[in-house]
Amino acid sequence: MSNLYNTVKSYRYRLAIFFLLGAASVFSIALYRFRGFWYNDYGFTFLVWNLFLAWIPLIAAYTAWTLSLGRKWLYIVVPVIAxxxxxxxxxxxxxxTDFKHLAEPSASVPDWFDVMLLMWFSWTGMLLGVVSLYxxxxxxxxxxxRWVSWIMVFVVSVLSGLGVYIGRFIRWNSWDIFADPKGIxxxxxxxxxxxxxxxxxxTVIFAGFFLFVYVTLYAFGHLLMEPVREK
Structure with a gap:
């Protein structure tokens, strides 16, 4: 029992992050289900699918991060997962970007509910991306x-902004790079x-926003690590 406690204690922050993101995802889907049950409107189904897709980069990143701790996998499997x-x-x-659907209000669902629904889904998705990038x-x-890692963060933020643009306006999907690479x-x-x-x-504005959110949360996460000078 003590071994289990020590293991949980050692990984408490990692477990907390996964638990919170999982709980946020469950609550978001529960709100979507409530929307259909209470207001008899089952629109916004795409939010559930988009949230599922948002989990893929986190799962991939955590897998790559875990494998990178073993040197033999670092330069073989990790680049593929990356x-x-x-x-x-x-x-x-x-x-x-799904907030754009608020321009097409539902006749039966209050605007405030859809705002809250989209807020939960979008913020959960954003956090999934931030944690995976971290x-x-x-x-x-x-x-x-350190410097190379921050250059990577900047480049990835720009590519993410471009990727969101391609998905929203050109309507390509992530898996199309495998299904139709020539077309892309x-x-x-x-x-x-x-x-x-x-x-x-x-691309510039969205990349800037994503980078701002990432750097802000990164700074908050490292705030308590700074030494405090006693006066």
């Missing part, structure tokens, strides 16, 4: 140093040759 993580990462903050940054930090490559070349103001503006 690629999958990067492809699915935009799904986590993507849910924020785990991947830790891998890069351990292997290549052609679309990317066309967009790169003649980028629109909307694509640039959206």
């Amino acid at each position: 690629f999958v993580w990067l492809i699915f990462l935009p799904n986590a903050p993507y849910i924020i 785990l991947m940054q830790d891998i890069v930090h351990r292997e290549f140093g 490559f052609r679309q990317f070349i066309v967009g790169a040759q003649d980028p629109s103001l909307r694509s640039i503006g959206f």
Whole structure:
């Protein structure tokens, strides 16, 4: 019993994060189910699917982080998992763009309820993305140093912003990179040759927002680690 207690104590923060994110996901889905039961409106089904997709980068990142602790897997399996993580990462903050559906209000559901519903889903998705990025940054930090890890965070934030744009406006999905890689490559070349103001503006603003949220939560997480000088 004492061994179990010591194990839980050693991993208490890690377990707490997974528990809180799991609880937030369950509560979000419960709100969605209540919306259908109480107001007889089963719209917004896509939120449940999007939340499921948002969990994939966290699972991939945690798997990569765990395997990276064993050196033999670091340069073989981890890069493959990291690629999958990067492809699915935009799904986590993507849910924020679902707020656009508030422009099409339901006749039976109060606006305030849908705002709360979207807030729970989108914030949970954002946190899933942030935690997964934190785990991947830790891998890069351990292997290549602090500055390289922060460059990675910046580049990934920009790519996530671009990924969200592609998903929202061009309507490509993460798995299309495996299902239709040629189609995505052609679309990317066309967009790169003649980028629109909307694509640039959206990518920059969204990437900046994601980076802001990440750095803010990162700073909060390390706040108590700073030494305190007694006066």
